[in-house]
Amino acid sequence: MSPPASPTATRVLELDRITKRFGPVTANEDVSLHLDRGEIVSLLGENGAGKTTLMSILFGQYTADEGHVRVEGQELPPGKPRAAIRAGVGMVHQHFALAPNLTVLENVMTGTEPLWKFRSDRAGGRARLIALSEKFGLKVDPDARVSDLSVGECQRVEILKALYNDARILILDEPTAVLTAQEAEGLFSTLREMAQKGLSLIFISHKLHEVMSASDRVVVLRRGRVVAERKTSQTSKEELASLMVGREVKRPARPPSTPGRVLLEAVDVHVGGRGGASLKGVSFRLHAGETLGIIGVSGNGQTTLAGLVSGLHAPDSGSLLIDGQTPARHDVPHAIAAGIGRIPEDRNAEGSIGDMTTWENTVLERIWSPEFSRRGMVKRAAARAATEAIIRDYDVRGATVEGRIRLLSGGNMQKLILGRVLNAGPDILVAAQPSRGLDEGAIAGVHERLLEARGRGAGVLLISEDLEEVIGLSDRIRAIVNGRLSPAIPVEKADAQTLGLMMAGDWSAAAALEAEASHAL
Amino acid sequence: MSVLFDILSSVGMWEAVLRIATPLIFGTLGVLLCERVGVLNLGIEGIMTFGAMVGWLSVYNGADLWTGMLVAAAAGAMFGLLHALMTVPLGLSQHVTGLGITLFASSFSYYLFRLAVPTSSSPPTVEPFRPLAVPVLSDIPFVGPVLFTQTPPTYLALVLVALLAWGLYRTPLGLALRMTGENPHAVDAQGIDPVRLRIVTIMAGSALMAMGGAFLTLAAFNSFFPTMVQGRGWICVALVVFASWKPGRALLGALLFAFFDAFQLRLQTVVDGVPYQLFLMLPYLLSILALILMARRARVPQALMQPYRRGER
Numbered sequence: 001m002s003p004p005a006s007p008t009a010t011r012v013l014e015l016d017r018i019t020k021r022f023g024p025v026t027a028n029e030d031v032s033l034h035l036d037r038g039e040i041v042s043l044l045g046e047n048g049a050g051k052t053t054l055m056s057i058l059f060g061q062y063t064a065d066e067g068h069v070r071v072e073g074q075e076l077p078p079g080k081p082r083a084a085i086r087a088g089v090g091m092v093h094q095h096f097a098l099a100p101n102l103t104v105l106e107n108v109m110t111g112t113e114p115l116w117k118f119r120s121d122r123a124g125g126r127a128r129l130i131a132l133s134e135k136f137g138l139k140v141d142p143d144a145r146v147s148d149l150s151v152g153e154c155q156r157v158e159i160l161k162a163l164y165n166d167a168r169i170l171i172l173d174e175p176t177a178v179l180t181a182q183e184a185e186g187l188f189s190t191l192r193e194m195a196q197k198g199l200s201l202i203f204i205s206h207k208l209h210e211v212m213s214a215s216d217r218v219v220v221l222r223r224g225r226v227v228a229e230r231k232t233s234q235t236s237k238e239e240l241a242s243l244m245v246g247r248e249v250k251r252p253a254r255p256p257s258t259p260g261r262v263l264l265e266a267v268d269v270h271v272g273g274r275g276g277a278s279l280k281g282v283s284f285r286l287h288a289g290e291t292l293g294i295i296g297v298s299g300n301g302q303t304t305l306a307g308l309v310s311g312l313h314a315p316d317s318g319s320l321l322i323d324g325q326t327p328a329r330h331d332v333p334h335a336i337a338a339g340i341g342r343i344p345e346d347r348n349a350e351g352s353i354g355d356m357t358t359w360e361n362t363v364l365e366r367i368w369s370p371e372f373s374r375r376g377m378v379k380r381a382a383a384r385a386a387t388e389a390i391i392r393d394y395d396v397r398g399a400t401v402e403g404r405i406r407l408l409s410g411g412n413m414q415k416l417i418l419g420r421v422l423n424a425g426p427d428i429l430v431a432a433q434p435s436r437g438l439d440e441g442a443i444a445g446v447h448e449r450l451l452e453a454r455g456r457g458a459g460v461l462l463i464s465e466d467l468e469e470v471i472g473l474s475d476r477i478r479a480i481v482n483g484r485l486s487p488a489i490p491v492e493k494a495d496a497q498t499l500g501l502m503m504a505g506d507w508s509a510a511a512a513l514e515a516e517a518s519h520a521l
Numbered sequence: 522m523s524v525l526f527d528i529l530s531s532v533g534m535w536e537a538v539l540r541i542a543t544p545l546i547f548g549t550l551g552v553l554l555c556e557r558v559g560v561l562n563l564g565i566e567g568i569m570t571f572g573a574m575v576g577w578l579s580v581y582n583g584a585d586l587w588t589g590m591l592v593a594a595a596a597g598a599m600f601g602l603l604h605a606l607m608t609v610p611l612g613l614s615q616h617v618t619g620l621g622i623t624l625f626a627s628s629f630s631y632y633l634f635r636l637a638v639p640t641s642s643s644p645p646t647v648e649p650f651r652p653l654a655v656p657v658l659s660d661i662p663f664v665g666p667v668l669f670t671q672t673p674p675t676y677l678a679l680v681l682v683a684l685l686a687w688g689l690y691r692t693p694l695g696l697a698l699r700m701t702g703e704n705p706h707a708v709d710a711q712g713i714d715p716v717r718l719r720i721v722t723i724m725a726g727s728a729l730m731a732m733g734g735a736f737l738t739l740a741a742f743n744s745f746f747p748t749m750v751q752g753r754g755w756i757c758v759a760l761v762v763f764a765s766w767k768p769g770r771a772l773l774g775a776l777l778f779a780f781f782d783a784f785q786l787r788l789q790t791v792v793d794g795v796p797y798q799l800f801l802m803l804p805y806l807l808s809i810l811a812l813i814l815m816a817r818r819a820r821v822p823q824a825l826m827q828p829y830r831r832g833e834r
Contacts, residue, residue, distance in 0.1 A: 082712035097710050099703030101820045102696075110700045111711025113693040120693045165711075 010037045011073075012200045013058075013089075013169050018067035020053055027053040029224045031067075035169065040191060040201045042211040042232075045221035046244055046465065051204045052094075054221070055171050059091045060084040071169065090162025094173045096154050100147035104140050104157050105129060108164050132163050136194055152183035159190075170194065171202045176210055188214045206244070206465075207297045208237045208504055220244055241500030254451060257475040260288030262324070263428050263459040264309065269318035271308055277301040279308065280483035281318070286428065291450070291460040292488070293474030295467060296503055301483040302463050303345060306432040309461060310342040311335030322428070336365060341426030343417055345433045345463075347410070351417050354406030358396075359387040361405045362420050390419030395445070411442030418449050429453050432463045447473060467499055481505045487514035528787045535667040537786075539675055540741060542772075542779035544569070546678040547733030548757035549764065549771040550685055551597075554726035556761055557689065558719045559702040559824040560608055563619025565730045566754030567626030568600045570747070572731025574630035577738035577745040578637055580647045590674065590735050597731025600626055601724035609719045612828030623754070631747040644744040650674060672740040674732070679772075681729070686768040698722060702822035705829040715829055730754070756808065763812050765819040774811075781807045 013035040020028040027050045035041055043051045056062045058069055063079040070076065071087040084091075098107050109125045126142050133140055138156045146154060155175060162170055172191075176184040191201055191214060205211050211218055212232060220228040220243045228243045264286040271279040279301050286292050296302060307313040308320065314330035322338045344350035352361050363372045363383045372383050387401050394415040399408055408416065414434065421429065431450060435443040450473055454460050463480075464470050470477055477494050479486040479502035486502045487510045502510050528534055548565055555562040562568075576593035580586055600622055607618040638645055650672040659669035689695035697718060700708050705715035733753070738745045756778060764770035781804035789800045 081710060085712060091710075093710075097704060097707035099700050099707060100823055101703050102699060106696055106700075107707070109693075110696050110707065111693075111713045115694040115697060115713070117693050119691055120696060 011035070012037050012071065013202075014068075014070040015054070015058065016068045016070065018054065018057055018064045018069070020050075020057060020062060020064050027224050028057070028064075031221070031224070031226050033219055033226070035200050035202060037200050038195050038198055039217065040195050040203055040215045042215035042218045043202060043204045043221060044206065044208075044211050044218050044240060044244060046206055049206075049221040049244075050224040051206075051221055052173055053224075055091065055173060055202065055204060058084070059089060059171065085165050085167075088166055088168035090159075090165060090167025090170045092155065092158045092162060092170065092172045092175060094175075096158050098146050098154055098157060101145065103143050103145055104149070104160075105142040107146055107157060108142075108161050112164060129160060129164065132160055136163065136197070137190055150183075152179055152186065155179065155183075155187070156190075168198075169200050169202070171204070173204045174206070175203070176205070176207065184210065208240050208244075208500070211240065212237055237504045238497045238500040241503065242496035254472065255455060257290045257454070259290045259475070260457060262286070263288050263322070264461070265321040265324075266308075266315075267319050267321070269308065269315040269320055271304050271313045272316050277304055278483050279304050282308075282483070282485050283318075284478060284485055284488070286459040286461055288427070288459050289454060289457045290475045291454050291462055291473050293470035293477040293491075294461065294463040294480050294485070295470050295477060295499060296465070296480035298465055300480045302432065302465075302480055304483075305480065306342065306345060306430050306461075306463055309335075309428070309430045310340055336424075339425075339427035341421035341424055341429045343414075343421055343429070343431040343434050345436070347413055347417055352405050352413060355404055357402050358391070358399050358405050358408075358416065359383050359401045362387040362390060362416065365420065366424060386423065390416060390423060394419040394449075411445075414442065414446060418446060422449060422453055426453075427458055429458050429460045430463070431460060433465065434462070435464075435466060435469055443469070467496070471499075477502075479503045479507075479510070487511045488517075489513040490517045493517075524791050528784065528791070531787075532663060532666050534783055534787060535663075536670065537783040538776060538779045539667065539671055540779075541782050542775040543671075543675045543678050544733040544736045544741070544753055545757055545760065545775035545778060546682065546772060547729050547736060548754055549760045549775055550678075550681055550768060551726040551729035551733065552757050552761045553764065553766055553768060553771055554685070554698075554729065555601075555723050556822060556825055557702045557766060558698055558715075558722040559705065559822055559827060559829075560605070560719060560723055561615040561619060561758075561826050562601070562604055562723060562726060562730075563616060563758065564600055564604050564622030564626065564727065565619075565757055566750055566752070567623035567630075568597050568727050568730045569734030569737075569750045569754050571600065571626040571630045572597050572734030573738045573749060574634050574734075574745050576731075576735030577647060578634070580739060581637075581645065586650055586739055589739050590732055593731040593735035594728040597734075598724040598728040600731070601727025602720070604727065605720040605723040608828070609716055609723070612830065615826050627747070634745055634747070644746055646743040647739070649738075649743040650740040674736050674740050678736075682768050682772045689768065699822075702824055705824055709829075709831060719829075730757075733757075756805075759808060759812055762819055763808075763815045765815070766822060777811060778804055778808055 011034055015031060015033040018028050018031045031054055045051050053062065057064045060079055060081040060083060068075055071089060074087065076087055077083050105122070105126055108129055109120070113120060129142050138160055140153060140156050140160065146157065149157070175187060179187060191203065195201055203215055215232050218230050218232055218235065218240060219226055220240065222244065262285050266282055266284050269279055269282045277299055282305065284292065294302065294305065304313060308315065311330055311332040311334060319326060320330070327334050327338055348354065363386065367373055367378065372379055384401050390396065391399050396412050396415045396419070398412055399416060405413065434450065435446050447469070450460055450462065462470060462473055471491060471494055474491050476488040476490055477499070478488045481503065486507045489498065489510050490513070493513045498509055548569060552562060552565055572593035575596045576589040579592040580589040584592065604618055604622055607613045608615045652670045653673050655669040659665040689699060697708060697713055701715045701718050708715045708718070734750060737749055760771060760774040760778065763774040785800040785803040789797045
């Protein structure tokens with residue numbers, strides 16, 4: 001683990017023309033990537049660009065269909081995590097592989113000694129752990145129980161676990177997704193220090209500012225392919241944003257909007273972080289017959305914003321007016337009664353109950369409405385008829401009224417959820433990541449329905465990380481950054497550079513555009 | 522009051538506590554092992570019954586007592602393998618599989634017993650383990666006869682508690698076992714196969730359960746009858762929670778339960794006018810109380826009852 005002996009960098013890792021297919025979907029196509037000793041390379045790309053798949057191939061969790069992985073010149077046998085560990089590859093997963101009831105030392109030492117040994121060398125393990133944690137500035141208490149640690153500390157333990165296994169190449173999969181801003185800063189300086197001490201790192205992210213501040217070189221993945229490679233010193237956030245999204249942004253036919261009255265108005269709303277990022281003074285208006293797009297990198301408060309509008313969270317301060325009125329209570333039943341429909345971000349966890357039937361899932365949200373129940377008894381015939389109509393009208397393939405919804409594909413489940421929400425005729429529609437994980441055909445269907453709802457006079461709040469989608473559907477666009485909303489720009493003025501700046505937190509251009517737009521009105 | 526004092530100061534009472542506790546110690550350690558790798562084993566009641574029967578039957582057919590214990594252990598391991606295959610690679614419901622094994626093993630025991638001993642009004646007997654006085658130590662007043670004039674399987678149970686405590690907390694294998702019950706993904710990521718670890722551990726745990734059953738027919742009594750386990754298996758399942766999944770505390774729990782049981786037996790003979798069923802209830806009632814008090818602080822293995830499939834979270 002000595003620093004490079006000569007100024008010429010040594011190649012420690014090479015991914016050579018990797019291709020990986022899952023059925024008809026190609027997750028990685030002809031991807032080549034190299035890593036030198038002491039270097040930090042960022043792997044940048046949107047959700048679903050194939051970053052995690054590529055790293056799972058490197059770590060031996062997936063087997064590539066084509067291509068080779070070489071570590072320090074040696075070819076790595078495919079599909080063997082143990083071999084990757086032995087070759088010095090360590091992976092810090094997005095979801096920690098830690099046991100909360102065990103101590104830090106126990107977590108780190110698991111599997112590092114031969115199993116059949118009468119006595120585990122605790123003292124030696126502890127000394128080694130402490131030495132490593134001092135060397136890399138990763139402070140942890142070896143005897144603390146993992147359940148008592150903060151998320152940032154858990155991540156340190158994960159990194160130490162890899163270092164304890166003699167990792168020389170460290171892969172970090174979206175390491176800041178769960179960290180606070182300060183913790184993320186701390187992590188970056190740790191990464192720098194590790195690189196200076198001769199470790200080589202791959203840093204997976206979709207956050208532009210992190211990539212800019214943490215890495216030496218950036219590799220941009222889009223739809224499974226490497227589309228660009230830049231030295232960090234020779235690129236900019238704006239360039240990376242447009243590379244990530246793609247230059248040509250298609251705009252489907254979207255009838256002009258005829259904004260009506262204000263349906264929803266938030267004035268300086270604060271919501272504390274309940275398991276998600278908090279909102280810190282959010283103000284916006286949503287008109288009838290318009291779509292307001294909210295862009296931003298994930299973890300900046302999108303989930304909380306969707307929760308606020310759909311009644312899951314009440315504002316800590318500030319006010320949320322629905323149709324000019326403060327609702328009697330901020331909870332889900334009141335929100336549904338007030339005509340707010342939601343397409344949840346996670347359709348499996350929040351949008352459906354997998355082991356219940358299609359009709360049960362369809363009527364679940366409105367089971368108490370007179371349409372579907374009377375005196376505590378479910379009107380099965382009405383529920384079945386409504387479900388059949390949705391399956392037919394929304395072309396939900398593979399669904400039967402009595403079948404379990406678990407068996408549906410993502411796209412078809414989303415169609416069913418759309419049908420369920422839109423059939424209730426909501427005035428306000430919150431669509432959170434509505435096309436995440438869907439294929440092109442299903443996406444087009446979802447977009448068509450969202451435009452239809454808007455055409456009918458509903459106000460659509462579209463929260464998405466997919467810029468093409470937001471540009472294609474929205475009338476106005478705001479960015480959410482660290483719990484705050486940027487000024488709204490009209491979609492006509494939205495180009496990749498402006499949106500990139502907005503997502504990066506530079507709102508001067510957006511403010512000017514907003515002022516200009518309101519002047520023109 | 523003097524009645525209570527007489528009971529509590531008698532050597533016989535305390536000596537009985539350890540004897541009554543022995544099958545519970547075996548059973549509790551067995552359940553503890555299974556649950557430490559994340560699998561609930563409700564087959565225990567049936568596995569104990571089968572162990573009691575097959576151990577007794579071996580000795581009845583001429584095997585020596587330790588061979589009887591070993592046969593019981595091997596039979597227990599086989600039921601463990603069945604439970605493990607159903608719940609680990611197949612990931613079936615651990616409750617249903619366990620209860621199924623209990624029903625099957627109990628009935629199967631009685632069936633085999635009836636095949637071997639077709640007709641008899643009073644169950645045939647074997648010559649059971651005799652108390653083994655440990656030289657010197659058994660001469661200590663009071664403590665000597667209580668602790669050191671037990672049957673050999675009781676000593677074995679006590680040694681097993683220590684062995685298991687050491688094994689779980691001091692060896693690399695024990696750490697891997699505990700990790701498997703907490704987060705099998707982490708074990709897999711370190712290159713150890715959690716599925717294999719689970720299967721083998723469940724077999725070992727089930728072997729211990731069957732030995733607890735065999736103690737009943739080969740040491741505590743000298744014959745087999747189908748209902749003899751009498752819910753001891755279920756008590757073991759509760760004792761593991763009481764013990765917070767720790768071997769030392771499991772011993773403590775088994776002793777506590779046995780104490781209540783021995784106590785109520787003696788109380789029955791000296792207190793008049795109270796239905797004896799009330800006394801029979803006593804240990805269970807007190808166990809529930811103790812469980813409520815202790816279990817609140819218990820740390821459940823985080824992966825208990827969660828099947829492991831690679832690549833799923």
